[in-house]
Amino acid sequence: MTQKRKDILVVGFALFAMFFGAGNLIFPPALGQAAGEQVVPVIFGFLLTGVGLPLLGIIAVSKSGGDLESLASKASKKFGRILACGVILTLGPLVAIPRTSATTYEMAIAPFFPNFNPIIFSAIYFFIVLVFVLKPSSLIDNIGRVLTPILFVTMITIIAKGIIQPQGVLIDTGINISFSNGFSEGYQTMDAMGATILGGIIIAAIRAKGYTKTKEVSQITVRAGMVAAAGLTIVYGGLAYLGATAGDMPMELSRPALIIQITNNLLGTFGQGLLGVAVGMACLTTAIGLTATAGDFFSRTSNGKSNYKVVSITTAMVSMGISNMGVDRIINFAEPILLILYPMIIVLVALAFLDKHIKSASVYKGAVFSALFISVMDVIGTFIFPIPMMTKAIQGLPLATQGFGWLAPSIFIGLVFYLKDHYVNYTRKKVGYTH
Incomplete structure (x- = not known):
């Protein structure tokens, strides 16, 4: 195996660990159980936002400054x-970090010590x-390197056993x-948002291995x-199948x-x-990384006015x-927060691949703000108070019943500004040529 292929595998496994470490395995089984016979289209939708979009997000931010x-x-x-603040807050104290603690408690503590006080935990x-976070150590990184393979294996x-000896059959x-x-359930992994934050880290790691040419860095990023x-596809798909064969289990069971x-x-x-311990420790490493990221981000964006330690402690307390x-x-x-953030991120990622054809910020503004x-x-x-006229108008949009009411207006408005820019440029060139 060449050194380049080894580097691709190393970076690829690192990315897998980053995306898989926050307890995301709790979502596919519940989806599969609810879907039953419909598990294939459901998991395909989940994989698009839970796997495909993060991959595109990594590539998009690498094209746009990191x-x-x-x-x-x-x-x-x-x-x-x-938007960056909103994403950091969501990945930080509002959703992702608290979820790592709650997942650890429900999967690694409560099943074995049911009387252990969750507040004390x-x-x-x-x-x-x-x-x-306050006194960085290589210990937690080493734990992460050991636990991710254990968790994956x-x-x-579990998946192999569930396929060879199914718990039940797929039912309607x-x-x-x-x-x-x-x-929409794939939103809950928050990996697409994570990808937009981790993209710069991955690019830096690839460059640190000696790859300096932009094209080469891009190729390694895509392959990793x-x-x-x-x-992720193997694990998520397998877990969804296990959930689909568990139709005889109570539907009211929590995801963990x-x-x-x-x-x-x-x-x-x-x-x-084994699963509880591996998931719990993987969640802990993720919580440490996200808390440090939040502390660094708000300290940096406030030009040092917000102290790293103060932000980190506040993040931990709120979480x-x-x-x-x-x-x-x-x-x-988290659902309403993600339903607001994710469409904008999807639009931004899509536009990043069309950036060389976009002549002004108006296209970005039109598409994203729509x-x-x-x-x-x-x-x-849906979540606060009904607005009958607005709800009726949104439900009348293409794909609204599938949860994508924002898509058509975003494309339409973005296209209008794109054509306007081209018309203005054409007119200017024509005037310039005439004179």
């Missing part, structure tokens, strides 16, 4: 800063997080669940991303409880314990409070 703020600043610098968990073992669940349900995507029950049925208590809501309530809390407006109105009408 981070989300640079990409979003193509619409406006102020918007770029605001979260205090211990975030104390450990702060120990590593454990998941493959009677639940109306489709491609769009999987697509495909390695990570392949691993479902994967725990599946693992216990297939590998017994030992397998359940601790939210973590005690429990996994399912955190997921419900997606933002429709998403915000839809979320207000």
Whole structure:
């Protein structure tokens, strides 16, 4: 094997670890269980946002300066800063970090120590997080390097056992669940948002290995991303199938409880314990990385006015409070936030691949702000208070019933500004030629 291929595999496995470490394995089994016979289109939708979009996000930010703020600043610098803050807060104290603690408690602690107080656990968990964030050590990185392979092998073992000896057959669940349900559930992985933050880190890691040519860096990024995507596809697809064959289990089981029950049925208590410990430690490494990222981001963007340690401690304290809501309530809390952020990120990623054809910021503004407006109105009408006229107008848009009401207006408005720019440029050239 050549050195280049080795580097691609190393970076690819690192990407897999980054995306898989935040407890994302709890989503596919629940999707599969609800889908039953419809598991294929549902998981395909989930893979698009849970795997495909993060891969495209890594490539997009590499084309646009290496981070989300640079990409979003193509619409406006102020918007770029605001969106980056929103994403960091979501990946940080509002959703992702609390979910790592709640997932660890529900998968690694509660099944074995049901009387252990969750508030005390979260205090211990975030104390450990702060120990590593405030005094960085290579220990946690080494733990991560060991635990990710253990977690991956454990998941493959569970999936293989579930395929060879299925728990049940695929059934018609009677639940109306489709491609769009999987697509929107993929938002909950938050990997596409993570990709826009991690893109710069990956590019820097590739350059540190001695690759300096832009084309070569881009090729390695794409191939490493495909390695990570392949691993995630195997695990997510397999877990969804396991969920689809678990139709006899109660539908009211929480997401963590479902994967725990599946693992216990297939590998017994030992397998359940191994999974819980590996997931818990992987979540811990993710929480440490995200807390440090939040501290660094807000310290840097405030030009040092917000102290790194103060931000990190605040992030941990807020995360601790939210973590005690429990996994399912955190997921419900995150839904409206993600329904607003994700359409904008999807539009920005798509435009990054068309950037060389875009002549001004107006195309970015038109497309992104259209997606933002429709998403915000839809979320207000669905989660806060009904706006009958607005809801009716949004439901009348193409693909609105599938959850993509923002798509057509975004494309249309972006195209209008694109044609306007070309018309203005054509007119200017014509006038210049005449004179």
